[in-house]
Amino acid sequence: MARMIAARLLDAVPTVLLVLTLVFVALRLLPGDPALVVLGEYATQEQLDLFRREMGLDQPLLWQWFAFVRDMLTLDFGVSMITREPVVQLIGQNLPYTIELTLVATGMGLLFGVPMGVLAAVHRNRAPDSGVRAFSLIGYAIPDFYLGALLLIVFALNLGWFPINGGGEGFWDRMYHVFLPALTLAFVKTAFLGRLTRTALLETLGKDYVRTARAKGARENRVVYRHALRNALLPVTTGLGLSLLATLSGSVAIELIFNRPGIGELLISAIAKRDYPVIQGGVVVFAFFVVTVNLLVDLAYIVIDPRIRAQA
Amino acid sequence: MTTSRRGLLAQASALGAASLGLGAAQPAEAQAGPITIALASRAPTGLNPQKTALTGGDSWAIRQVFDTLVKAEDGTFAVRPGDFRPSLAEAWESSADARTWTYRLRRGVQFHKGQGEMTSEDVAFTYGRQLDPSIVTNQKALFANLERIEAPDRYTVRFHLRRPDPLFNGSMVTTLSANILCKRAFEERGAERFNMDPIGTGAYQVDSVSPAQGVMLSAFPQHFGGVAASPSLRIAFIADTTARTLAFASGQVDMIEGVRQPGWIPTIRQRAPRTIFDATAPGSFNSLHLNLTRAPLDDLRVRQAIRLAINNAQIAAAFSGLSVPMVGIIAPQFAGAVKDEDLPAELRYGHNIARARTLLAEAGHPNGVTIPCFTSQREDYASIMLMIQEQLRAAGINLDMRIIDHATMHAENRRDRNAMTLYSSSFPPIPWQPFLQQLLSRAQVKPDGRGGENYSHYGVAMPGIDAQIEKALDEPDFDRRVAVIQDIERQVLRDLPLLGIVTLSYVIARNPRVDLGFPVESGYAYWPLNRARRVA
Numbered sequence: 001m002a003r004m005i006a007a008r009l010l011d012a013v014p015t016v017l018l019v020l021t022l023v024f025v026a027l028r029l030l031p032g033d034p035a036l037v038v039l040g041e042y043a044t045q046e047q048l049d050l051f052r053r054e055m056g057l058d059q060p061l062l063w064q065w066f067a068f069v070r071d072m073l074t075l076d077f078g079v080s081m082i083t084r085e086p087v088v089q090l091i092g093q094n095l096p097y098t099i100e101l102t103l104v105a106t107g108m109g110l111l112f113g114v115p116m117g118v119l120a121a122v123h124r125n126r127a128p129d130s131g132v133r134a135f136s137l138i139g140y141a142i143p144d145f146y147l148g149a150l151l152l153i154v155f156a157l158n159l160g161w162f163p164i165n166g167g168g169e170g171f172w173d174r175m176y177h178v179f180l181p182a183l184t185l186a187f188v189k190t191a192f193l194g195r196l197t198r199t200a201l202l203e204t205l206g207k208d209y210v211r212t213a214r215a216k217g218a219r220e221n222r223v224v225y226r227h228a229l230r231n232a233l234l235p236v237t238t239g240l241g242l243s244l245l246a247t248l249s250g251s252v253a254i255e256l257i258f259n260r261p262g263i264g265e266l267l268i269s270a271i272a273k274r275d276y277p278v279i280q281g282g283v284v285v286f287a288f289f290v291v292t293v294n295l296l297v298d299l300a301y302i303v304i305d306p307r308i309r310a311q312a
Numbered sequence: 313m314t315t316s317r318r319g320l321l322a323q324a325s326a327l328g329a330a331s332l333g334l335g336a337a338q339p340a341e342a343q344a345g346p347i348t349i350a351l352a353s354r355a356p357t358g359l360n361p362q363k364t365a366l367t368g369g370d371s372w373a374i375r376q377v378f379d380t381l382v383k384a385e386d387g388t389f390a391v392r393p394g395d396f397r398p399s400l401a402e403a404w405e406s407s408a409d410a411r412t413w414t415y416r417l418r419r420g421v422q423f424h425k426g427q428g429e430m431t432s433e434d435v436a437f438t439y440g441r442q443l444d445p446s447i448v449t450n451q452k453a454l455f456a457n458l459e460r461i462e463a464p465d466r467y468t469v470r471f472h473l474r475r476p477d478p479l480f481n482g483s484m485v486t487t488l489s490a491n492i493l494c495k496r497a498f499e500e501r502g503a504e505r506f507n508m509d510p511i512g513t514g515a516y517q518v519d520s521v522s523p524a525q526g527v528m529l530s531a532f533p534q535h536f537g538g539v540a541a542s543p544s545l546r547i548a549f550i551a552d553t554t555a556r557t558l559a560f561a562s563g564q565v566d567m568i569e570g571v572r573q574p575g576w577i578p579t580i581r582q583r584a585p586r587t588i589f590d591a592t593a594p595g596s597f598n599s600l601h602l603n604l605t606r607a608p609l610d611d612l613r614v615r616q617a618i619r620l621a622i623n624n625a626q627i628a629a630a631f632s633g634l635s636v637p638m639v640g641i642i643a644p645q646f647a648g649a650v651k652d653e654d655l656p657a658e659l660r661y662g663h664n665i666a667r668a669r670t671l672l673a674e675a676g677h678p679n680g681v682t683i684p685c686f687t688s689q690r691e692d693y694a695s696i697m698l699m700i701q702e703q704l705r706a707a708g709i710n711l712d713m714r715i716i717d718h719a720t721m722h723a724e725n726r727r728d729r730n731a732m733t734l735y736s737s738s739f740p741p742i743p744w745q746p747f748l749q750q751l752l753s754r755a756q757v758k759p760d761g762r763g764g765e766n767y768s769h770y771g772v773a774m775p776g777i778d779a780q781i782e783k784a785l786d787e788p789d790f791d792r793r794v795a796v797i798q799d800i801e802r803q804v805l806r807d808l809p810l811l812g813i814v815t816l817s818y819v820i821a822r823n824p825r826v827d828l829g830f831p832v833e834s835g836y837a838y839w840p841l842n843r844a845r846r847v848a
Binding site: 032085149265 | 354357364445446448452453454456504523524551552558561564722723749761765
């Protein structure tokens with residue numbers, strides 16, 4: 001298994017390098033001069049030149065790229081052009097809020113989505129199945145930023161059950177603050193995982209070994225949960241990985257609406273201000289998450305599927 | 313035009329806010345804790361007044377923490393030399409040629425946190441950083457006329473200028489980056505630490521700065537103007553319109569920065585009829601540059617047609633009292649502005665579609681013209697340009713307009729890629745500043761991005777106002793200088809390289825439970841809160 005992990009990590013190296021290069025190129029292609037954004041309309045030409053020199057923006061692009069890759073590989077993300085704070089520090093302040101939101105939303109999605117999928121599959125073409133399918137349709141159809149605004153109005157503003165904004169301090173306060181944003185993201189996730197579980201379980205319930213288990217007199221609950229669901233979890237695991245990454249990217253809009261600190265909100269602001277070091281650092285963190293989640297999904301396969309475990 | 317996520321969010325916000333009308337009729341009533349104002353910024357970027365890239369939220373905090381040598385009356389702009397009031401300086405005088413300005417400092421003014429007395433050394437240090445070309449500072453260009461500063465004694469400072477400036481207090485003394493720094497604290501802490509833990513003389517001192525909480529301030533008991541009315545303030549940072557509006561509606565914050573977009577004020581009024589809107593006039597100047605190097609804008613008759621087809625009053629009305637139509641380039645509230653009734657008949661354009669069509673036909677465009685251009689997706693830019701587009705269409709002028717990201721728009725404008733450039737700027741109340749920045753030949757925009765903000769190429773593509781501006785800048789008497797500026801206004805109205813469209817106020821929505829202590833009429837986009845208190 002260690003060899004497999006090492007191979008996967010090696011596979012990730014070109015991916016990360018490609019991401020770094022794409023980010024670098026995209027940022028330089030993007031119109032917008034960081035010096036103008038930072039110094040504003042009352043800057044002198046000398047000041048603009050001085051700023052570009054201090055930030056290395058006056059160097060040839062190829063040199064800038066080498067310096068960028070070198071710095072990234074040594075985990076030197078540089079300093080923000082706007083605040084002059086180290087990018088690592090800015091990411092460190094914001095990332096925990098994004099991870100917290102992603103994990104809680106994913107947990108909620110799993111908590112509601114998988115049982116809903118099982119319910120729908122077990123009661124195929126009956127009322128619970130129709131209900132779950134209708135919910136999935138609604139879940140896919142409502143944009144998360146709109147749902148977030150609605151939840152805010154109903155539960156935070158009119159009912160006053162939850163805070164309007166902020167990230168909270170201390171564990172319980174943070175859980176209190178994360179509930180509504182996580183619920184917003186979990187809505188789509190529940191719909192996705194519910195639908196995925198239903199499809200996978202229906203397929204598995206039609207397999208020969210399930211029929212055999214029933215023929216041997218196994219109780220229905222045992223057939224469903226012991227024999228069928230475990231095998232149905234393989235595609236669900238893949239879906240969960242994809243869903244986790246989607247939640248991470250979806251957190252951008254949600255962090256804005258709920259005014260939560262977070263890496264998404266940090267990135268949006270940095271993009272608007274052409275704060276290259278923060279954007280680059282943020283994207284690298286996202287790339288790291290993609291690689292890590294994919295690796296975790298691969299590892300989960302090994303745990304769930306004995307055939308893959310044997311190959312590994 | 314594409315619909316942006318920002319636009320969708322704004323619409324969702326408007327929808328959400330409108331739906332609030334079904335609920336309670338007023339923001340929640342009094343709450344304990346500091347008076348809180350939420351600004352449309354993401355997080356504090358720094359509280360050093362000379363730092364670049366400060367956000368609106370930073371500026372609000374800086375205004376409470378620092379003082380300038382002189383100041384305007386609270387809630388106003390000082391637009392004439394006699395309008396200024398003492399602050400850190402108790403008296404000042406100018407030489408006859410308006411090139412030397414001497415200030416006598418108030419004695420015993422204390423810096424926060426036991427950092428000692430403010431003296432001429434601190435003033436010289438503050439302005440010295442603006443003079444030093446090796447230090448990147450905020451608003452550096454505004455200090456270009458400053459030659460040197462001297463501190464003959466502990467309580468006197470003297471400024472020497474390259475050219476006369478009868479409104480020196482407005483040009484270089486009351487602007488944000490002229491707030492006086494504590495030299496000792498700055499040198500001890502270094503720029504980075506001072507940035508987040510600054511020392512000033514203001515009515516409030518900084519307790520903490522964090523992305524989550526914003527800036528927490530507490531009243532400075534030794535402030536020379538007396539102790540602030542409220543013991544604490546919080547400057548919160550909520551960038552998203554929806555989140556900010558909801559925070560206000562729920563009563564979690566006392567004041568929020570408004571959205572300069574048609575329909576925002578009526579939406580808030582629907583929810584909370586008692587909301588007070590504090591708005592500065594003029595706020596930003598919104599002017600339209602016509603690129604004289606691009607056909608058909610090089611033809612005066614086409615420019616006149618555009619002027620006649622744009623209905624400034626109608627655009628202003630769409631902003632529900634936040635906007636005033638402009639006649640010339642200077643906002644009507646500032647010295648030097650011309651009034652329609654004082655202009656000769658040929659310069660009183662008004663709104664006249666038939667005449668616009670006739671002029672277009674005379675210019676060889678009987679079937680109209682199409683002009684490609686772009687503008688920013690920011691609410692104020694997009695709203696104004698969409699209205700202009702609609703008005704011009706009635707005269708047969710079709711704007712083939714793209715709406716793009718704000719930073720991209722600025723970068724593209726600075727590379728001379730736009731034919732019609734809407735430019736929004738909150739100019740200080742210095743009558744000559746808009747001309748220096750936007751119409752001098754040396755400020756001409758250049759394709760390599762190293763030019764200025766003269767997007768029309770006025771003074772290069774055709775004779776401009778350079779000589780008249782030089783004459784104005786050599787005039788030490790304020791009234792005589794203003795008279796020259798008014799001549800320039802008329803010249804610009806004759807040539808039409810740049811059209812004044814509307815001013816657009818900066819607006820703060822305030823819960824009536826907070827009393828500011830003064831009415832807001834004009835001024836910069838931040839004002840003192842030392843007299844603010846809860847009244848309910």
